[in-house]
Amino acid sequence: MHTPSTEARPSIYYHYQVFKPWLASAHPEQDRKKVVIVGAGPAGMVTALELARHGVPSVVLAAELQLSQGSRAICFTRRSMEILQQVGVADRMSAVGLPWRFGNSFYRGQRVFRMEAPHDADDRFFPIINVQQQFMEEYLHDACQANPLIDFRWGNKVTQVEQKAGHAVLEVDTPEGPYNLESDWVVAADGGRSGIRSAMNLQMEGASYEGFFVIADIRIDLPYPTERLAFFDPEWNPGNTILMHREPHGIWRVDYQLPPGETPEEALRPESLKTRIDAQLAMIGHAGVPWEMDWSSVYSARTLTLPEFVHGSVIFTGDAAHLLPIFGVRGANTAFQDAQSLGWHLAFVVKGLAGQKLLANHSAERVGAAREIIAESGKSTRFMAPPSRGFRLLRDAVLSLSLTQAFVRPLYHWRTSRPHEYSHSMLNSTHDDNGLFKAGPAHGAPPQNVRLGPGAGDGDYLLDHLGGGFDLLYFTDAPAVPESLQAVIRGVRAQGVPLKVIAVGAAQPVAGADQTLPDADGHLRERYGVPVGDGSNGHAQGAAYLLRPDQHICARWLTLDATRLQAALAQALPQ
Numbered sequence: 001m002h003t004p005s006t007e008a009r010p011s012i013y014y015h016y017q018v019f020k021p022w023l024a025s026a027h028p029e030q031d032r033k034k035v036v037i038v039g040a041g042p043a044g045m046v047t048a049l050e051l052a053r054h055g056v057p058s059v060v061l062a063a064e065l066q067l068s069q070g071s072r073a074i075c076f077t078r079r080s081m082e083i084l085q086q087v088g089v090a091d092r093m094s095a096v097g098l099p100w101r102f103g104n105s106f107y108r109g110q111r112v113f114r115m116e117a118p119h120d121a122d123d124r125f126f127p128i129i130n131v132q133q134q135f136m137e138e139y140l141h142d143a144c145q146a147n148p149l150i151d152f153r154w155g156n157k158v159t160q161v162e163q164k165a166g167h168a169v170l171e172v173d174t175p176e177g178p179y180n181l182e183s184d185w186v187v188a189a190d191g192g193r194s195g196i197r198s199a200m201n202l203q204m205e206g207a208s209y210e211g212f213f214v215i216a217d218i219r220i221d222l223p224y225p226t227e228r229l230a231f232f233d234p235e236w237n238p239g240n241t242i243l244m245h246r247e248p249h250g251i252w253r254v255d256y257q258l259p260p261g262e263t264p265e266e267a268l269r270p271e272s273l274k275t276r277i278d279a280q281l282a283m284i285g286h287a288g289v290p291w292e293m294d295w296s297s298v299y300s301a302r303t304l305t306l307p308e309f310v311h312g313s314v315i316f317t318g319d320a321a322h323l324l325p326i327f328g329v330r331g332a333n334t335a336f337q338d339a340q341s342l343g344w345h346l347a348f349v350v351k352g353l354a355g356q357k358l359l360a361n362h363s364a365e366r367v368g369a370a371r372e373i374i375a376e377s378g379k380s381t382r383f384m385a386p387p388s389r390g391f392r393l394l395r396d397a398v399l400s401l402s403l404t405q406a407f408v409r410p411l412y413h414w415r416t417s418r419p420h421e422y423s424h425s426m427l428n429s430t431h432d433d434n435g436l437f438k439a440g441p442a443h444g445a446p447p448q449n450v451r452l453g454p455g456a457g458d459g460d461y462l463l464d465h466l467g468g469g470f471d472l473l474y475f476t477d478a479p480a481v482p483e484s485l486q487a488v489i490r491g492v493r494a495q496g497v498p499l500k501v502i503a504v505g506a507a508q509p510v511a512g513a514d515q516t517l518p519d520a521d522g523h524l525r526e527r528y529g530v531p532v533g534d535g536s537n538g539h540a541q542g543a544a545y546l547l548r549p550d551q552h553i554c555a556r557w558l559t560l561d562a563t564r565l566q567a568a569l570a571q572a573l574p575q
Contacts, residue, residue, distance in 0.1 A: 002063070002157045002173035009069045012219055012294045013249040014134045016066050021155025024179040033059050034350050036170060036183035038158045038196060041068065042133070043318025043335035044189035045140040049087035050343020052149040053468060054498075054549070056350050059181070060150060061172060063157040063190075067141065070295035071132035071217050073332035074247055079419040079446060081125040082551075083336045086467050089139040090125070096135055096248050099126030103228035112402040115228075122451050122527065124461045130226060130247050133332070161186060161196055161314060168313040185346060186314045189339075194320035200311060204323065206304035206374055212258045213299055214267050216277060219250050220291035232399055236279035239392070244280075251294060254280060264298035301325040305370040309363040317342050322370040334373060337419060338366055344549035348573065353497055357574040361426050369420035421445045422552055429546070429555035429568040440529030440545075441553050447545075450524045452517060462524065463551070465515060469498025470572070471547040474513065474560070475530045477505050478541060481512030484562035492569055498549075499569075531558070548572060 008016040024030070035051060037044045040062035048058045076084075076093070084090040103115035117127035144150045159178065160171035170181045188196040229244040240257035247253055254277055258267050266272060273296055281287055305322035309315055318335035345362035348354045422428070422444030434443050441448050450462040472489075474481060481489075481501060489512075492499050503510035505519045519525055522532050530543040544560040546568050547553060555568035 001177055002155065002175060004063065004065045004155050004157075004175070006065060009066060011134075012292055013251060014132070016069075016134075019065050019154040021065060021175050022153035023174055023176050025176060030179070030181055032167065032182040032184065033057070034183070035059070035185045035187060035346065036061065036168075036181060037187040037189055038161075038170075039187075039189035039191060039318070039320065040137075040141070040152070040154075041189060041191060041318065041335075042073070042136065042140065042332050043320075043339050044187065045137070045144055046083070046087060046336055046339035047187055047189060047317060047342055048144055048150045049140070049147065050340055051347050052147045053086065054344060054347035054351070055149070056347045057149040058151070058187075059183070060144060060152045061156040061158060061170075062152070062154050065154050067134050067137045070215075070297060071134065071247060071251070071253065073133045073136070074130050074245060074253060075128050075333075076131060076136070077333045077419075078123060078125045078127050080333045080336045081129060082446075082449070082463055083340045085124075085463070086340070087140070088143050089136075092139045093129065093131050093136065094125070097129035097131040098226040098246060098248055099129045100226040100228070101127045102225075103230065105230045105232065107232045107399050107402055110403060112399075122449055122461075124449060124451075124458065124463070130245060132247055132249075132251070135248075136332075158190070158196065161199065163312045163314065166313070184313065184350070187342065187346075188314055188316045188320045189318050190320050192319040192323050194316070196314065197306070197316060197320055200314070202306055202311065202316075204304035204306055206302070206323075208300065208302045208304070211260065211300065212262075212264055212267065213301070214254075214256050214258060214273070214276070214296060215299065216254045216256075216273055216296045217247070217251050217294040218254065218277060218291045219294060220252055220281075220289060221250065222246075222252060222286060222289070231280075231283070233396075234280070234283055236283060237276070242280055256280065258298075267298055268296055303374040305367060305374060307367060309366055310359050315342060315346065315359070315362075317366075321366070322374075324370075324373055334369070337369065340550045341366055348549075351496065353495070354573040355575040357426075361574070365420070365422045365425055368422075368424075372420060419446045425552075425554070426574065427548065427554050427572045429564075429571050431564060431567055432555045433558045434556055436558055437529040437556060440527065440556070442556075443553055445553050447547060447551050447553065448527050450527050452524070462517070465502060465517065466500075466547060466551055467549070469500060469549050470569070471551070472499060472501045472565075473504055473528070473545040473547070474501060474510075475504045475519075475525060475528075475543040476510060476541050478510065479506070479508070480510060482542075482562075483512075485560065485565060486512045488562045488565050488569075497569070497573065546572070 006018055008018050035058040037048055037058050037060045040060050048060050051058050081090050101117040101119050104111055105113040119127055144152050155175055157173045158170050159173050162169045167184050168186045171178055172181050226246045231242040243255040245253040302323040309321050317338045324331050341362055345358050349358055425444050428443040452460045501513045503513035503516045504524055506516055507518050509516045542559045544557050546555040554572045
């Protein structure tokens with residue numbers, strides 16, 4: 001019998017709520033579900049919310065009775081915020097979060113590199129925002145609870161998954177005993193120690209690095225802005241690296257590498273934590289400043305991924321599918337992209353709008369993204385924590401030279417997480433004008449946000465108008481979308497495929513478009529690489545972008561016609 005803890009997790013700044021377990025005895029007999037999501041972390045909850053956006057119900061199983069302990073993931077990228085905007089929690093994240101765009105690397109008391117992430121008026125969100133994971137999970141959980149398509153079950157632990165013809169049977173343990181649950185699809189979002197992955201004997205590919213890092217969250221008043229601070233080879237921790245981040249509610253994150261041979265148990269002793277944190281505070285000139293511990297943990301750097309995410313009726317996502325080091329804010333940010341991708345791919349298969357080739361595409365795209373991240377984060381990891389004498393000699397040489405030679409300092413760059421571009425996706429159109437564009441987001445890229453006007457709150461942006469299905473950005477000054485295009489659009493919609501047409505450029509509503517976005521100054525056209533007329537014949541007519549439900553570009557044309565649109569939609573929805 002599963003007995004999750006009913007004692008609220010301790011914290012000096014966050015109040016944990018203990019939820020009541022979902023018990024089978026209080027509910028009618030269970031019918032077969034469309035989708036069951038195992039795990040209620042960021043990947044699981046965003047997947048549920050994405051499925052719901054596409055009209056697909058799901059059951060979310062959470063083994064515990066409360067949100068995860070400790071701040072865990074704290075740095076969320078601009079693209080993550082754009083994804084969270086789609087599921088309705090970005091405003092709450094922005095209200096509590098601390099935005100930033102600079103990172104500083106120090107060696108022997110000297111700042112040797114300052115990283116600056118790009119940010120301009122077309123960006124609604126900052127490059128990175130710091131919010132503790134408990135708050136992010138709380139916002140996602142509230143959104144799940146408010147959605148009638150999501151059945152959230154606390155205190156339900158999956159002990160077995162048996163795959164049968166066309167579905168799976170889960171054995172679920174609860175505080176009153178087990179019950180069986182059938183589902184067409186199972187999403188394994190049960191974390192880095194995935195029980196489902198282990199039970200299926202699936203092996204990850206990649207590398208695990210030697211050594212451990214301590215995470216310590218302390219409450220302290222320090223006079224520093226919200227910027228990343230990295231200290232290399234400090235006197236109190238020679239040869240190793242320390243990271244510091246400001247968090248909301250007066251909390252600071254301190255990450256430091258352990259010397260070889262020290263165990264996690266030794267590192268987490270209160271006296272050890274105090275000695276190290278006091279030494280770090282002294283090094284930055286704040287010896288004796290009072291502080292209070294909230295939470296601490298130990299982690300190791302791993303760069304691992306499953307070679308396939310789809311196994312029969314079971315689909316892996318988030319940390320259950322891949323394990324990534326924290327350097328460069330990879331984990332949760334990658335999980336959000338996984339969930340956004342999986343949500344629409346799986347929804348369209350469940351609804352019969354595409355065949356299972358679409359799920360194969362999801363796996364190929366996200367495995368490719370994981371491998372790209374592994375290649376990038378591996379470079380950062382080898383610099384932060386050299387795995388061999390050779391890498392240490394190289395790192396030490398860069399450190400020493402950086403004191404006097406500016407040309408080596410960019411080697412400190414931490415290669416922060418960025419959205420993957422599915423440039424080789426099978427969903428990309430093969431008969432469009434992608435190669436003819438001189439600017440704008442290309443095949444597989446996420447969209448470029450553009451500020452449209454003042455609007456309410458912090459303004460009106462292009463991405464505020466996209467999402468929910470396929471989006472066709474149609475650039476025109478004409479009074480109507482051509483009838484031949486409208487006929488294709490009507491035919492696609494008749495098949496149940498959601499397709500929104502947004503006309504860009506005209507001052508007045510364009511017939512046949514769901515919405516018209518004026519572009520009097522041509523700024524939106526410029527950002528999307530759409531040619532502007534010479535003044536005598538007006539703007540070029542009929543350029544277009546087709547965006548997938550996850551907003552990634554799958555086709556773009558300098559001139560769109562009905563045949564090309566039909567072909568692109570067929571390519572994006574393989575049967």
